[in-house]
Amino acid sequence: MAHGTASSMTRAERFTRSLVAMVTGEMPTFSFEFFPPKDDAAVEQLWEAIRRLEKVSPSFVSITYGAGGxxxxxxxxxxxxxxxETSLTPMAHLTCVGHSVTELRRVVGNYAAAGVRNILALRGDPQGGLGQPWVAHPQGLDHADALVHLIKDLGDFTVGVAAFPDGHPESRSTLQDVEILIRKEQRGAEFAITQMVFDVDNYLRLRDELARRGSRLPVIPAIMPITNARQVIRMAELAGQPMPVAVTDRLARHGGDPEGVRQEGLAIATESARRLLDEGAPGIHFITMNRSSATLEVFGNL
Structure with missing residues (x-):
């Protein structure tokens, strides 16, 4: 875990406790995901969300990494x-896309120099977008398990990975997804965070198959409170995981009523999160879209 100041040690210890809780099922973790802002207005919105969400003391927050770096x-x-500037424990994302091994080592070194010791290791989407063939950098890495190994070899890092309850877009079956997750675990991954979960049964199938194969990898489901149906449906399609009809039908009942859609979206997120926790999920990872209100409402419902 982290080294250096007393405050970083405190956060490192907090993250260690969260990791232990995930593995043992002692208590659920709650975490939030942000993305880097593109302009000054977006910076202000992000930091307003961070300050509001900081008050509920999440286990960690993650910062995404754009396509192709x-x-x-x-x-x-x-x-x-x-x-x-905050009391939060950050976890940085890192992808293989468009990077040589030398560049990846440099990025990991930059994180370490900044005091960041928690990294989510991802292969990343093809540079041309989903549906295009994956092409590794000529001097880069081809799979996330190799990135996990690289990071663990560079120092004392806690490394997470991605999981795909609805199936990775390039996967042949759930069994293949499980095999890949186990390979990541064997290379040093200590937990996984899923893509957006809209079908709880798919998450449970993935988790149970991992357990059946002897894996102890905690898999944290990601929930995104829906406040704009069109935006979320588009995001799900781009991620290669179309939303279930049961969800789109509930949203469609509200037609052009934005507040009705928002309330239905929050209800769906709350119901899914409650069921996931009741079924023993190790925590909930909220995709915030750099806003706090919807996430705080669902968090409060739980």
Missing amino acids: TTRDRTIRLTERVLQ
Whole structure:
């Protein structure tokens, strides 16, 4: 875990306790995901959300990493700022896309220099977008398990990975997804965070198959409170995981009523999160879209 100041040690200890709680099922963790802002107005909105969400003392917050490393520098700066200016424990994302091994080592070194010791290791989507063939950098890495190994080899880092309850877009079956997760675990991954969960049964099938195979990898389901149906449906399609008809039908009942859609979206998120926790999920990872109100409402419902 982290080294250095007393405050960073405290956060490191907090994250260690969260990790232990995830593995043992002692208590659920709650975490939030942000993305690097693109302009000054977005910076202000993000920091307002961070300050409001900080008050509920999440186990950690994660900072995403743009496709092809497009937000690399902003991700590093934001992660460092969260560490320096808040009481939150940041976890930085890192992808293989468009990076040589030398560049990946440099990014990990930059995180370490900033005091960040928690990294989510991802292969990342093809640079041309989903549906395009994956092409690794000529001097890069081809799979997330290799990135996990690289990070663990560089120092004392806590490494998480991605999980796909609805199936990875390039996967042949749930069994293949399970095998890949186990491979990541064997290379040093200590937990996984899923893509957005809209079908709880799919999450449970993935989790139970992992357990049947002897895996102890905690898999944290990600929930995104729906406040704009069109936006979330589009995001799900881009991620290669179309939303279940049961969800889209509930949203469609409200037609062009934005507040009705928002309330239904919050109800769906609350119901899913409650069931996940009742079924023993190790925590909930909220995708915030850099806003706090909807996330805080669902968190409060729980």
